[in-house]
Amino acid sequence: MLLTITLADIIHSIDTWLNQTLSPNLALAAELVLGGLAIIGLVIVMAIVMVYAERKIAGFMQMRYGPNRVGKWGSLQAVADVLKLFMKECLTPKNADKLMFAIAPFLVTAVSFMTFAPMSFAPGVQFWDINIGVFYIASVSSLSVIGILMAGWASNNKYALLGAMRSGAQIVSYELSSGLSLITIVLMVGSLSVKDIIMSQGDLWWIFKGHIPAVVAFVVYIIASTAELNRAPFDLAEAEQELTAGFHTEYSGMQFAMFFLSEYCNLFVLSMLAATVFLGGWMPFHIPGLEVFNHLMDYIPGVVWFFGKTFAIIFLIMWFRWTFPRLRIDQLLKLEWKYLLPVSIVNMVIAAIITLMNWFL
């Protein structure tokens, strides 16, 4: 049956075929290249899908149609935009720091690609099962602020510099509460490895199993990751009305497209992380005690579960963007330091007590 062929089987058969035809080292090299291409393909396809979804969702929430001219229901609009960006010239401002200006978009994009390494997309489909997976993703994804600061500084433009500084302040402060809310779940699991976290949710997902602390941690994580992504209502870094476009004001053509790509890539990564940690990754929805229901759920492949949950969270974040007005910078910092951080610290302590007493569902 088609349903019994999993993604892991396909990858395994490619692996054995490569090992039969090539020497082990060559096979490893080929697998690395294939893996990289797969990630790049996945990101580009997902970015196009997300850009289209974002514009459609924005349209529907504002009682208009969104793109509806290129292709059926405007489905080729994002492709057309990418082609347009390919055609455009990459301009560099006259007094810009040329080297840094050119490196910054690559740095931002490379960082967001790196975060894919410990992700587990389906049962047995994972590039690198490190024992500090969640920590790795959280730390690597916050490296992108360096690229943003570089872009803002090198542009030699006051708007770009202001945008970059705001973005730096924002990412550095919201990193704390998003980290603390991930730690809440890590405490309950007792491991930082992505695989262990998913395996521990076989009976129930943590958001149900972890009582109130897990729910609070989920809410805090969603808020903090929206802020880390520089998306509305926290898009001060590129507040159009005040800063034209923030740190990428001076970028055009493919350099701009790379910032755009990394923005959507980060959205994807943070949603995948939320789906993994709180909603069980590729683990199907199980209810302890209902055997028939659990077996039915098992028939849906893990990839579908994983991407379904990821897109649910992406939809939630897009929903925020098209509902809420932008915060001021002082409100933004107040929200983090006076509300999210204390709440997540208290939450973590409660989670620790629950874990010590073993009060899980």
Added chain:
Amino acid sequence: MKSIFNYYKSIFLALRSLWQGMKLTGYYFSHPKKMLVQPYPENRDTLVIPSRFKGNLTLIHDAENLHACTACGICEINCPNGTIKILSKMEEQEDGKKKKVLDKWVYHMGLCTFCGLCVDACPSDAIAFDNTFEHSAYKSTTLNKVLNNPGSKLKSTVK
């Protein structure tokens, strides 16, 4: 104690008001039928434009090709943008008297802001807006129009 209570109350109130906003946009999202935007070229035949929409300025002609414009020029004076030029001529009447009548009612739509002051100012209600809106043109000169029909005359009821 009170301040702690207020702290949690503010969190709760904030979450509630955020949820209210999300409920509204979620409602819009899940009810595409309520869309405000018209899918314009496709629904051109069924499109309903409100009658008070200020589309195209017209000089009203009745069935006998008579209009009510006395060529007084009040609309021309009232137009803030210099859109209107009333060109008049002297014409001999049946009783031998000479009288100023309308020659050309020139309207430069490219300058018009559709403010409606000319319509309000006209003492004999000779002009009005209809609700057509497809004004796009390749040349700006296409937008310069003469509003009175060829051969049209002043209504005898208008003094």
